[in-house]
Amino acid sequence: MCGNNMSAPLPAIVPAARKATAAVIFLHGLGDTGHGWAEAFAGIRIPHVKYICPHAFDIYGLSPDADEDESGIKRASENIKALIDQEVKNGIPSHRILLGGFSQGGALSLYTALTTQQKLAGVVALSCWLPLRKSFPQASANSANKDMHVLQCHGDADPLVPFVFGSETAEKMKSLINPANITFKSYRGLPHSACPEEMVDIKKFIEKQLPPISD
Template sequence: MCGNNMSVPLLADAVTVSGKEKETAAVIFLHGLGDTGHGWADTLTGIQLPHVKFICPHAPKIPVTLNMNVMMPAWFDLMGLSPETPEDESGIKKAADHIKAIIEHEAKNGIPPNRIMLGGFSQGGALSLYTALTCQHQLAGVVALSCWLPLHKSFPLASSGNKNLPILQCHGEKDEMIPVQFGAMTAEKLKYIVNPQMINFKTYPGVPHSSCTQEMLAVKEFIEKHLPRI
């Protein structure tokens, strides 16, 4: 770890899966509610590419309204899981700023933003979508698993205008936590924010609120395509 990681709060104890050769690209992957970076580091190791570094930060512990204010790892507060539920606007923006700080840190250390991809599952996927769409840099792409677009009513106005952002969206058809309809509604909304041909929305029959082997293979292909070896 570099000595200046402490200035980037979420990087200080992030789990890093290093590439086997010179790292020329990075994927910052955000876990879901109540999880940690360790939860996804193992899964991502299974689709590792030799030139790509995976960074899996841990969300801070905060009281979550949806879970009776119990303290748990969360990127921002959740009041509920329906599209009309009020959202933690300041928390979402603050969390996005923390992820943007990681992007800046990697850029300073030699991996340019166009070689950095964001990804995440559930709440982490939601944050990765929001962060990429509002980021001033053109990123390599976004992997959005079993999630939604936070503050969706603020788009397309809130978008930084990068129309050519590749987005891979995956959702289990048996997801009872975040129904697949939310994923479909998100994919529709994204067509007004980025070029529609940049969006790939895949659904997986029989899969609940989790990932599956086929999905991870799709993620690997997406990373290989948009972060090729230099």
């Protein structure tokens, strides 16, 4: 069981090559750990960006067609907000922090960005959907992130989270934040996973949203 966060393992971290002036917090999918994604981000490193890939964000019932575990989603979201606060304490302002995730992690990153008072640099949402969507737009009415940029990516051959869930989520997001700031990219033949072309698009997005700043 990973419900007790006191014993949750420390996140997998890809440190910045020089002083970190920005961070990406990226959440894995169900049954995975942060290690695989830390490895993927190590392959697209940006010198001033620190990558944080937490483990143990499995929420059973957070899937596109399940009865959603609302209290579990909210609890996990609070944990992510605490992680963001920790990075702010470390000296990286929240508007230099980008949130992201794959599948269940992507759903959680969208939910957190839409409900937090922390102003974020944006969201990278891969192969996912918007959870608790019936509670929006009320839940996002006071969000600090109405103008955030979102990169949503989805394979058109995804057997687990159907492509239509991704495209419908992008449409729903356009009613919640500035629609001009939403980019939805599809990848031909890609199942429920990532691909090199997608990682290149993610890197470009991170570089644009988290440009280097002079010390």
